Amino acid sequence: MEVGFEDGVDHFQPGDFLRCEYSVNLLPEHEIHAIETSVIWMTEGKGDTDIGVHHFERRPKQALTPDTFKQPQRISTVMPASPLTYEGNILKIRWCIRVRLFLPDANQVTHDCFFSLGETKSFAKIGEEIEPNPTATSD
Amino acid sequence: MRRWYMQFFGGRPFSGSNRRWWAGVAEASLAGVLMLAGVITLCVVLTLTALNWVPDAQNNISSLVAFQLLLSVALIFIGGLWISRLLWHVGVSAERRGAIATRKSEIELLNELRRQRQDLPTVARDQFPPKVGKNLPFRLIPSPRNIWGLVTMGIFSVILVAIGTVLSIIVADSFGFMTNDWFQNLQLKMADNPFDNLSNRPWLAAGWLLPIGLAAMWSIYQFFRQLLKLTGIGSTSLEISNYPLTPGNSYQIFLSQAGRVRLKLLDVDLICQEEATFNQGTDIRTEVTNVFSQRLFRQRGISLKPAKPFETEFDFTIPSGSMHSFKSLNNRILWKIVVTGQAKNWPRLERNFTLSIHPPAQLETKPKVH
Numbered sequence: 001m002e003v004g005f006e007d008g009v010d011h012f013q014p015g016d017f018l019r020c021e022y023s024v025n026l027l028p029e030h031e032i033h034a035i036e037t038s039v040i041w042m043t044e045g046k047g048d049t050d051i052g053v054h055h056f057e058r059r060p061k062q063a064l065t066p067d068t069f070k071q072p073q074r075i076s077t078v079m080p081a082s083p084l085t086y087e088g089n090i091l092k093i094r095w096c097i098r099v100r101l102f103l104p105d106a107n108q109v110t111h112d113c114f115f116s117l118g119e120t121k122s123f124a125k126i127g128e129e130i131e132p133n134p135t136a137t138s139d
Numbered sequence: 140m141r142r143w144y145m146q147f148f149g150g151r152p153f154s155g156s157n158r159r160w161w162a163g164v165a166e167a168s169l170a171g172v173l174m175l176a177g178v179i180t181l182c183v184v185l186t187l188t189a190l191n192w193v194p195d196a197q198n199n200i201s202s203l204v205a206f207q208l209l210l211s212v213a214l215i216f217i218g219g220l221w222i223s224r225l226l227w228h229v230g231v232s233a234e235r236r237g238a239i240a241t242r243k244s245e246i247e248l249l250n251e252l253r254r255q256r257q258d259l260p261t262v263a264r265d266q267f268p269p270k271v272g273k274n275l276p277f278r279l280i281p282s283p284r285n286i287w288g289l290v291t292m293g294i295f296s297v298i299l300v301a302i303g304t305v306l307s308i309i310v311a312d313s314f315g316f317m318t319n320d321w322f323q324n325l326q327l328k329m330a331d332n333p334f335d336n337l338s339n340r341p342w343l344a345a346g347w348l349l350p351i352g353l354a355a356m357w358s359i360y361q362f363f364r365q366l367l368k369l370t371g372i373g374s375t376s377l378e379i380s381n382y383p384l385t386p387g388n389s390y391q392i393f394l395s396q397a398g399r400v401r402l403k404l405l406d407v408d409l410i411c412q413e414e415a416t417f418n419q420g421t422d423i424r425t426e427v428t429n430v431f432s433q434r435l436f437r438q439r440g441i442s443l444k445p446a447k448p449f450e451t452e453f454d455f456t457i458p459s460g461s462m463h464s465f466k467s468l469n470n471r472i473l474w475k476i477v478v479t480g481q482a483k484n485w486p487r488l489e490r491n492f493t494l495s496i497h498p499p500a501q502l503e504t505k506p507k508v509h
Contacts, residue, residue, distance in 0.1 A: 047470040088430055
């Protein structure tokens with residue numbers, strides 16, 4: 001399974017149109033029951049993982065044709081205003097495109113393709129850039 | 140008394156504001172004493188009624204006893220209500236409350252805030268949304284002060300005072316101290332009373348009386364101390380030029396601190412915290428980390444007077460490129476302004492004002508295609 005962004009761009013701003021393609025290379029003996037594609041954000045770090053689904057599409061077996069596996073399939077959505085990608089100390093927020101294949105006997109195959117939304121700086125860098133405030137030191 | 144006075148005022152003579160401070164202390168004390176008097180009289184009446192209880196008798200509760208019960212309950216109710224009112228009105232002048240009430244027409248601003256939040260579901264919502272300000276457009280609402288310590292100590296005091304009063308009556312009766320006509324007329328029937336076990340062993344009751352009496356006095360002292368803590372340093376008001384905030388933009392702040400003490404130091408800080416909640420075994424734990432802190436304002440030696448709160452204005456900027464407020468089920472990014480103050484012989488003042496930081500760019504109407 002391959003997932004790739006159009007033009008190779010994996011950095012988006014809120015309001016941008018996200019377009020990507022995925023292709024599934026099947027062997028003749030393979031059988032797919034369903035395909036789910038989603039654009040999600042997830043938290044990582046010390047806390048329990050939270051997931052937010054921005055875009056979701058499920059294609060059941062009936063909707064899968066031989067062409068589905070011969071040519072790349074497209075996912076497209078307009079990116080929301082939040083949450084932006086964030087790299088914190090005990091919390092990280094990441095965006096990804098997730099493609100999940102449902103196989104016989106309840107088996108699943110998942111592929112995540114990460115990208116970033118917005119531009120946030122680390123607080124360490126912000127701290128270096130800040131100039132001292134004169135009213136904060138007056139006595 | 141002199142030591143107490145020196146402790147609070149550092150030897151300074153009485154001034155107009157000191158007299159008002161004493162008036163406040165007297166009011167709080169009177170309310171507390173009223174409530175305590177109600178508790179004690181209620182305990183006395185109930186204990187004596189229980190001691191005199193005659194099975195199958197018609198007049199166990201006379202009209203006098205009923206009147207005393209009503210009086211006690213009324214004292215507790217009035218005292219409790221008075222203390223609640225003191226806590227509610229602490230430090231906020233009637234003029235300021237009136238000014239805020241007359242500017243309800245500007246409430247449309249707040250409706251606009253609600254609409255913006257619906258577009259940003261993961262941006263943390265304000266637990267206490269801002270109100271219309273008096274000097275600047277928005278007045279931030281501080282996180283509520285912890286009055287549960289006061290409530291807990293109040294309940295603890297009432298229970299201890301009640302137990303102490305009951306034991307005092309039993310001890311006084313057992314050792315024959317009740318020589319007063321009023322007590323003699325009660326003609327206690329010790330054989331039938333529910334405290335028979337303790338009454339027949341007066342030394343046991345006397346032994347309990349001492350530690351419980353001491354504990355009751357300590358709890359009353361702590362109750363009044365906490366009451367003074369909450370009423371002594373007045374309210375903090377923070378108003379801001381625009382809301383919600385976005386990274387890279389500057390804002391004006393108006394700070395007002397009421398009270399009756401002299402602050403050695405007053406600081407205002409902008410803080411960003413990460414909060415992570417996780418399961419550890421059968422426990423649910425939350426870890427909080429300060430990831431960013433910036434001093435916005437500092438001043439030393441501020442005399443707070445009830446008639447003239449300390450007021451100042453300053454500007455600050457939300458750093459460009461910083462993360463917006465965020466809230467999901469188990470994780471949170473919280474921005475807040477923290478006002479801290481230190482006064483001699485007073486607990487540290489700390490007020491938190493949560494900020495809602497939105498992402499720098501709102502959703503564009505026409506999506507940009509890469």
